[in-house]
Amino acid sequence: xxxxxxxxxxxxxxxxxxxxxxxxxxxxxxxxxxxxxxxxxxxxxxxxxxxxxxxxxxxxxxxxxxxxxxxxxxxxxxxxxxxxxxxxxxxxxxxxxxxxxxxxxxxxxxxxxxxxxxxxxxxxxxxxxxxxxxxxxxxxxxxxxxxxxxxxxxxxxxxxxxxxxxxxxxxxxxxxxxxxxxxxxxxxxxxxxxxxxxxxxxxxxxxxxxxxxxxxxxxxxxxxxxxxxxxxxxxxxxxxxxxxxxxxxxxxxxxxxxxxxxxxxxxxxxxxxxxxxxxxxxxxxxxxxxxxxxxxxxxxxxxxxxxxxxxxxxxxxxxxxxxxxxxxxxxxxxxx
Amino acid sequence: xxxxxxxxxxxxxxxxxxxxxxxxxxxxxxxxxxxxxxxxxxxxxxxxxxxxxxxxxxxxxxxxxxxxxxxxxxxxxxxxxxxxxxxxxxxxxxxxxxxxxxxxxxxxxxxxxxxxxxxxxxxxxxxxxxxxxxxxxxxxxxxxxxxxxxxxxxxxxxxxxxxxxxxxxxxxxxxxxxxxxxxxxxxxxxxxxxxxxxxxxxxxxxxxxxxxxxxxxxxxxxxxxxxxxxxxxxxxxxxxxxxxxxxxxxxxxxxxxxxxxxxxxxxxxxxxxxxxxxxxxx
Numbered sequence: 142x143x144x145x146x147x148x149x150x151x152x153x154x155x156x157x158x159x160x161x162x163x164x165x166x167x168x169x170x171x172x173x174x175x176x177x178x179x180x181x182x183x184x185x186x187x188x189x190x191x192x193x194x195x196x197x198x199x200x201x202x203x204x205x206x207x208x209x210x211x212x213x214x215x216x217x218x219x220x221x222x223x224x225x226x227x228x229x230x231x232x233x234x235x236x237x238x239x240x241x242x243x244x245x246x247x248x249x250x251x252x253x254x255x256x257x258x259x260x261x262x263x264x265x266x267x268x269x270x271x272x273x274x275x276x277x278x279x280x281x282x283x284x285x286x287x288x289x290x291x292x293x294x295x296x297x298x299x300x301x302x303x304x305x306x307x308x309x310x311x312x313x314x315x316x317x318x319x320x321x322x323x324x325x326x327x328x329x330x331x332x333x334x335x336x337x338x339x340x341x342x343x344x345x346x347x348x349x350x351x352x353x354x355x356x357x358x359x360x361x362x363x364x365x366x367x368x369x370x371x372x373x374x375x376x377x378x379x380x381x382x383x384x385x386x387x388x389x390x391x392x393x394x395x396x397x398x399x400x401x402x403x404x405x406x407x408x409x410x411x412x413x414x415x416x417x418x419x420x421x422x423x424x425x426x427x428x429x430x431x432x433x434x435x436x437x438x439x440x441x442x443x444x445x446x447x448x449x450x451x452x453x454x455x456x457x458x459x460x461x462x463x464x465x466x467x468x469x470x471x472x473x474x475x476x477x
Numbered sequence: 478x479x480x481x482x483x484x485x486x487x488x489x490x491x492x493x494x495x496x497x498x499x500x501x502x503x504x505x506x507x508x509x510x511x512x513x514x515x516x517x518x519x520x521x522x523x524x525x526x527x528x529x530x531x532x533x534x535x536x537x538x539x540x541x542x543x544x545x546x547x548x549x550x551x552x553x554x555x556x557x558x559x560x561x562x563x564x565x566x567x568x569x570x571x572x573x574x575x576x577x578x579x580x581x582x583x584x585x586x587x588x589x590x591x592x593x594x595x596x597x598x599x600x601x602x603x604x605x606x607x608x609x610x611x612x613x614x615x616x617x618x619x620x621x622x623x624x625x626x627x628x629x630x631x632x633x634x635x636x637x638x639x640x641x642x643x644x645x646x647x648x649x650x651x652x653x654x655x656x657x658x659x660x661x662x663x664x665x666x667x668x669x670x671x672x673x674x675x676x677x678x679x680x681x682x683x684x685x686x687x688x689x690x691x692x693x694x695x696x697x698x699x700x701x702x703x704x705x706x707x708x709x710x711x712x713x714x715x716x717x718x719x720x721x722x723x724x725x726x727x728x729x730x731x732x733x734x735x736x737x738x739x740x741x742x743x744x745x746x747x748x749x750x751x752x753x754x755x756x757x758x759x
Contacts (some may be wrong), residue, residue: 152599155600156599156600156603157597157630159596159600159601159603160600160604163600163601163604163686165614166611167613167616174700198598209713261551278744281744282688282737282740282741282744283740284695284699284733284736284737284740286712286715286716286733287698287715287730287734287736287737290722290729290730291730291733293719293722293723294722294723294726294730297722297723298723301730309629322506322634331510357740362693365585376495408605409605410604410605410606411478411605411607412607413607414605414606414607414608414696415607417608417611417696417700418696418699418700421700422719432608432611433611433685433700435615435702436611436612436615436700436702437615437702439615439616441616444612444615444616445612447608448609448612449606451605451608452603452604452605452608452711454605455603455604455605459603
């Protein structure tokens with residue numbers, strides 16, 4: 142397990158470095174002067190020159206690259222032109238909101254999709270199976286923004302029982318300063334009213350974000366369970382008279398969860414992408430809405446920060462999943 | 478004797494879902510091509526303003542209702558398909574051949590070629606595609622051409638990895654060795670021996686991808702980074718319409734269903750093709 146982890150970690154550093162290089166190259170091949178674009182057409186020549194020096198754009202490319210990489214390693218991306226603060230500080234403030242949303246989404250995905258997938262596999266070709274296939278197909282093909290908008294409509298129809306913007310009602314005041322996750326901190330401080338309000342705010346965005354993943358994970362769990370049901374050791378267990386649900390939960394689930402977990406890792410890419418849409422629609426104050434604002438106002442340092450953080454998110458999630466899969470299925474450790 | 482084609486057609490007939498998907502795709506393509514003749518109000522594709530009929534709910538005249546300046550939404554959805562399909566053709570027309578060539582080269586030549594191409598692909602695949610596309614379009618000016626460039630720059634990797642896998646699986650087969658022994662050139666082996674064996678995977682992947690490129694493009698323009706008004710684009714229409722929720726729900730929901738219809742069509746057809754040609758593209 143040790144050398145397996147080491148190899149994974151080396152690949153991880155390599156990929157992150159590559160990501161940083163690609164982003165640097167993209168940012169430098171831009172036609173036009175980033176300082177001029179940032180200041181707009183009305184700025185004087187002197188102002189542009191000053192910003193160029195401030196941003197280090199007057200240095201040779203190799204120096205710029207070195208400064209950039211050493212900054213990235215320390216987690217410094219420079220100043221945001223939009224908020225006029227360090228990008229790292231903006232990101233640190235926005236990250237917990239996104240993290241909270243993504244965590245609940247992952248919980249929803251695994252807790253809804255895997256049991257449904259197992260159920261569909263056990264009642265193979267039944268009405269439940271067909272409905273779950275239809276649902277998973279719709280989940281995969283419906284664009285994230287359509288889901289988000291339909292959920293908003295639904296919320297309006299149900300008399301706004303579920304709030305559709307922000308993380309907390311405006312009349313609630315609470316500062317999450319332990320883990321920075323609102324629900325967790327509110328529970329730790331014993332503020333049940335805040336925790337409840339925060340959960341209500343989370344439900345719709347998390348539902349919108351999890352639709353696509355639920356479809357995928359359900360589909361994969363179903364086919365993995367069906368595949369494993371045909372194995373010889375399952376036949377043996379069955380011939381010994383072990384009850385079906387015991388076989389499914391105790392012997393098949395462990396192997397069958399490898400495939401959906403791997404898919405979950407890949408799903409993370411579209412999840413991060415969809416987060417941009419969902420956060421925008423639900424005015425969720427996370428990294429993605431910060432990213433959209435940064436992109437629309439051509440705030441390069443902020444854009445780079447957001448892209449690198451989302452890349453890091455994706456790579457770390459996949460590393461964790463690989464480790465988990467290695468624990469679940471020891472054969473994969475040797476092969477990888 | 479049953480030929481492969483007959484077997485494929487027979488499977489197609491037993492797969493009504495694929496047929497439905499195919500019909501949906503054909504309807505989208507035909508509507509896009511003949512948009513000026515099919516759309517009930519062809520002039521509404523442009524910057525037309527008709528304030529008397531603004532925010533009209535769906536009825537017999539305007540099947541999908543009208544938008545905030547009184548334009549027929551159905552007409553704009555039909556013209557929107559033109560933008561979506563242009564994007565698909567532009568992205569897949571470049572990304573697919575590019576990825577296929579690199580994937581075949583990596584799987585066939587092995588060694589350093591394989592290392593460089595596949596590590597590059599790994600790095601590209603490690604980036605969340607939408608985020609990268611957002612960054613690229615943000616740095617360039619947001620329009621259809623740049624959205625196309627941004628999506629293409631990321632999309633080839635998927636084709637590359639798929640074709641690499643197919644190629645590495647068949648490169649050790651006897652018929653490749655036989656071709657090499659009888660003095661065939663690399664070009665001949667790649668194009669005449671390997672490529673035909675990749676066609677099934679390529680066609681399934683391309684069909685499924687067409688839907689996802691539409692989804693991707695619509696998401697970009699929903700975020701304000703794709704096609705700019707007044708060109709009718711499905712994503713832009715949804716984001717504009719969303720301002721009038723929940724009372725004028727049709728202005729966001731109808732174009733949204735329009736995107737959904739196109740993506741669903743390509744997806745059903747692609748899934749059907751996959752069963753028919755019996756390829757694994759995971």
